[in-house]
Amino acid sequence: MFESLSDRLSGVFDRLTKQGALSEDDVKTALREVRVALLEADVSLPVARDFVKAVQEKATGQAVTKSVTPGQQVVKIVHDALVDMLTGEGDPGALKVDNPPAPILMVGLQGGGKTTTTAKLAKRLKDRDGKRVLMASLDIYRPAAMEQLAVLGQQIGVDTLPIVPGQNPTDIAKRAKQQATMGGYDVYMLDTAGRLHIDETLMQEVEDVSRIAQPRETLLVVDGLTGQVAVEVAQEFDAKIGITGVVLTRMDGDGRGGAALSMRAVTGKPIKFVGLGEKVDDFDTFEPDRIAGRILGMGDIVSLVEKAQETIEAEQAERMMQRMAKGRFNMNDLKMQLEQMLKLGGMESIMGMMPGMGKMSKQMAGAGIDDRMLKQQIALIQSMTKKERANPQILQASRKKRIAKGAGMEVSDLNKLLKMQRQMGDMMKKMGKRGKGGMLKQAMSGLFGGKGVAGLPTELDPKALEEAAKQMGGKFPGSADGLQLPPGLSGFGKKK
Structure with a gap:
């Protein structure tokens, strides 16, 4: 949804945000490109014209010239104008169904x-x-x-x-x-x-x-x-x-x-x-507001968390969290996580909702990291015996050949999966030990409104979620510069 428009606008705003100061001409040039992008997205001409006019009036005022980062200020103005253009009266999705029938x-x-x-x-x-x-x-x-x-x-x-x-x-x-x-x-x-x-x-x-x-x-x-x-x-x-x-x-x-x-x-x-x-x-x-965020590549973390709250079973998540905090992360746990990603809409859906990750989803798809890869990994785990899933350390050459053959994959693919499981286990162990109550516990509390997984609330607690994100450094766990996939994973499932 909105992929082509999002790509066009992100290109325009990338150039704007890199500039230190903005002149009126810079804003006009950018907005001309915005109008073309809207028209290419099949937005009606009067709507596109009014939208650009509204943004230009706000963007050429004092708010931008006095801003520390003018480019970001323009993006914020465009975001607000998009929200105004899309917003109807009352609560979105609310229906008048109070008097039965x-x-x-x-x-x-x-x-x-x-x-x-x-x-x-x-x-x-x-x-x-x-x-x-x-x-x-x-x-x-x-x-x-x-x-x-x-x-x-x-x-x-x-x-x-x-x-x-x-x-x-x-x-x-x-x-x-x-x-x-x-x-x-x-x-x-x-x-x-x-x-x-x-x-x-x-x-x-x-x-x-x-x-x-x-x-x-x-x-x-x-x-x-x-x-x-x-x-x-x-x-x-x-x-x-x-x-x-x-x-x-x-x-x-x-x-x-x-x-x-x-x-x-x-x-x-x-x-x-x-x-x-x-x-x-x-x-x-x-x-x-969420749609506007997706169009401008800001992500939609609230929708992602709401989706997670709907699909994650509280008791199962708590058991898994306790195991991870102790560094116990076997193939059954990995399989559960991979299946959870598919339930949330797959890699592309999750990446589209993550702030700043919209562009990376295409690069990942190009590298072969997509839903097909997740299904292949699940197939490898399903090809193992119960004993092998619970204790992957026992996997030797003969067992590896049997598992890979059973899943229709290569032994090298299984080795990559085992390496990913080891790295995730180490990462979970570190997160479980770091800080009072453990970083992992704080992250889960942020996801479920600061009450832990067992006390699953009906509403999201944004402050707790933000605090958990800060604990993570605003990045994926274990990454230095944002998303960092386990080495060699990009070649998973590709025939040599």
Whole structure:
């Protein structure tokens, strides 16, 4: 998401931040490049023009000339302007579902991902907000559309309205409302039919359903890859039926992000959520400040920590921390860590959220350090016996040959993995001993709000996290100049 725009802007700001003092011409030249970058990212011309104008007014004032590092000040101004451009009213991702049963109407064109998005949002409401949700498909035209929602409902553990052949959309909406009321549901979601283009029949049908359901939220689902077309669709839907928010899908495949950047400024409607993949969990709140940080290469450490809190099991993490503090770090522990990285979205996702690491993710991918490498390492560990995993020191030549052959890898790849495990074990031992209570313990306390892993809180404690980061020196453990991978790891899995 936003890769091409992020690359262009980081090049512009790299040149700015290296200069000691900035003249008005320097700022104008940089902003001209920013405007070109925005237009190339498919941002609409009026939005790009207004954005550059707003930044220029702030950037040529006293704030920059008196700043110690003018370049960084300009980056901060651009960041704030991006946040302003993306921010809607109220809390991002907040839905008006307070009076049960609260209806949510899902609308959009065909192929935008309405049905999948309905299931993703239902799962989010069930898991995060503890709501009891009922889903109903009103799509009587697309073959197997109702069956698709029923299958998705079974996968995520959410009830769907039983299919009654021959009913029209308004009848289904009435039946959904009745069942949601009688069944004690908190929310019921109506997945309407789409068309290949906006027509009167589609709009009339949606209006009829809207009149019956009186939805608390009308969410428009649009394909982010369509760029400015998505913005035009949002304008038309809002003019005819009135929408409360937008969900942009397929944002994982959109390196430009023009629709996301233009949507709020052109339509005045907030982007509530973004779809980031095919799986039901690939669904995120659209947080303007975090998105702006990612675009400018500042990372999104808060999202990374929130993701970690969702996927890390507290008891398992505490057991692992106690073992690491004593310097006990075997192949089972390494396998758990590698699997955890994949759960967090893989190497590229994690690196994209780390401040200043966005550019390095491409270099790493070029060096063969990617999710495929993690899976190969897990395959090597799975090829070992229980005894070998618990005590890797017993691995001699014959055992190594058997393990490498079992995983379809080379013995040299296994040697690199063993070296990485030894180095990580040594590093964990040092961290466990350093300072009062251990550096490792402080880092984990920072991640889980200063309460240790067992007392997992519901909210992130930024101060504790910042303190833990300082303890680490603001870098990866064991590194001198930031990220430093174990020697020879870059060649892992590559055939000679």
